[in-house]
Amino acid sequence: MDITLITIVAVGLIFVFMALGTPVFAALALSGAFGIIMVEDFSFLMNRLKTFSFSNTANYSLTVIPLFVLMGAFAHHANVGKRLFHVANKWVGHWPGGLAMAGILTSAGFAATSGSSVATAATVGSVAIPEMKKAGYDPRLAAGSVAAGGVLGVLIPPSVLLIFYAAITEVSAGKMLIAGIVPGILSTLVFMAGVAIIGRSERNSASRRVKAPIGERLRSAGQAWQVVVLFVIVLGGIYLGLVTPTEAGAIGAVAALLMLLLGREGRAKLKENLLDSFRSTTTTTVMILFTMIGAGIFSYFLTLVQVPHIVAAAITESGISPYLIVGVLLLLYIPLGMFLDAFSMMVITLPIMFPTVVGLGFDPIWFGILCVKMCEIGLITPPVGLNCFVIAGIDRDTPLSDVFQGSFWFVLMELVTAVLIFAFPAIVTWLPDNMMGR
Known part of the structure; x- marks a missing residue:
């Protein structure tokens, strides 16, 4: 044949x-x-x-995945998400779309303790959506903002997907994690700016909260100490060159466990919380490894018939602008994301795309962040859109179609952020290029 x-x-x-x-x-x-x-x-x-x-x-680099997932599970049961939402609500709840903004800020904060998009969406959704519905927010904005906020979990370190990319392409895992910080902050700000515009609608404007006094806001900020501690331990250690990503994951998991043990709520159901944390970590890790194996077999077939070599040679010899080539390759993730999960997309596409992009002289760290950004879009677009299914499961009064409709606004915001990163690579490369111990 x-x-x-x-x-x-x-x-x-x-x-x-x-x-x-x-x-x-x-x-x-x-x-x-x-x-x-x-x-x-x-x-x-x-x-x-x-x-x-x-x-x-x-692959030794993959050992950090269960550690980051476990850290996020412990942080979830230590009620980190609930405290973060309370703090964020005090600071931005009075703005247009303030509660939705608070949900996005909470997602960004919780993402700094968990490498999972689904875990971030589920944790924040269970806290933020009931508050937004109680305040009379448009259900589409409420559900869409939390589903979109969840995608920050795969960009803001410690991100499992960034580690996954590093393992496949053999780039520095530490640099990949550090590279996600500024784009993660940028994504959060773009989301908040978009919500500020959407939140000016008549229905959402009527739901604005009373502005909390500055003293009350400052006092509430102390409740975010857990996120600050985990962020400094994990990313501070990696940035300063004091620990490897795997060591940082282990230390972070132990720190999150101590937070769970020291918290009154965590101790009340300690056995149940520990079992659920270990179970979810095992399930997520096995899912990722099975995806690697399945997609790896298909990728090996493509290599066997020399598809990566043929495509790379054809592209590099075409005379087309290198930036146009990279842009087209990235756009391919949008239709793929409608049917495949992020891990499968990476295993299948990177053996073809990565040699081409590096051969054209582009920074592999920069390209990795852009790949993750495009994979994020798949998490909130139909028909697969995993985050949207998670939110629909939490908020059973809002139809799945409305969740997807609400998340569409954030797909456009994701594209805006991706264009900014594409046009200004320093957004990605500046911080990892200046990290110590590199």
């Missing part, structure tokens, strides 16, 4: 399997296995699979 036809059929099989309800990692693995058999034979596939799982997941 012709190589081109085999490739087309293998790609088509992914969507056939997904339409049948097959998990994404299995759809990718089965499609890749079919392609390998067609190109070589069944015995070749079996020989490759003997060591494939180990060779693709036995």
Whole structure:
């Protein structure tokens, strides 16, 4: 069978399997296995699979993933999200769309303790959405702002997706984490600016809170001490070169555990909280590793038929502007994000895109942040939009269609942020280029 036809059929099989309800990692693995058999034979596939799982997941950089997820789980049960929302509400609740802004600020703060987008959306959603509904906010703004705020969990370090990118491309994990700080702040500010505009509608303007006295706001800021401690321990240690990302994850997880043990609410249901934390960490880690294996098999098939080499050669010899090439490659993540999760997209696309981008002379850290930004969009766009499904599960009175409609405003804001980062690479590169111990 012709190589081109085999490739087309293998790609088509992914969507056939997904339409049948097959998990994404299995759809990718089965499609890749079919392609390998067609190109070589069944015995070749079996020989490759003997060591494939180990060779693709036995990466020291990946050990930080369960540590960051566990740190976020402990922080969640220590009620970090609830305290953050209370603080943010005191400071910005009186602004147009203030409660939605408070939810975004809380998401940004909680993202600094957790590397998971879904965990961020679920934690903040359970606190912020009831408050916004009680105040009479438009349900679309309430649900959409929290779903979008959750995407900050994969950009603001400690981010699991940034570590994942570093492991695949073999760039510095520490630099990738530090590189996410300024873009994360920029994304938060763009979201808040967008909410300020949306919040001026008649319905949302009527829901503005009374401005809290400055003394009350200053006193409330002390409740955010847990986030500050974890941020300094993890990112401060990495930036100063005192610890590696893995060591920072371990220290951060222990610090979050101590916060859970010292908190009155955490001790009340200590056994339940610990079991839930370990269970969610195990589930998330296994999901990521299975995705790596499944998408890795399909990626190996693409390498076997030399798709990355052919595409990279064609692009570099085309004479097209390098910036236009990178822009087109990034835009491909939007349709992919409608059907695949972020981890699958990265494993499939980076073997093709990364050599091309580096070959054109672009900074791999800068490109990594842009990849994550484009993956974020997939978390809030139909039909997969995982964050939107999480919010719909929390707020059962708001239809899923309204959640997606509310998140669409934030998709546009994400594109604005991505354009700014694309046009001004220093937003990404300045901080990691100046970190100590690099």
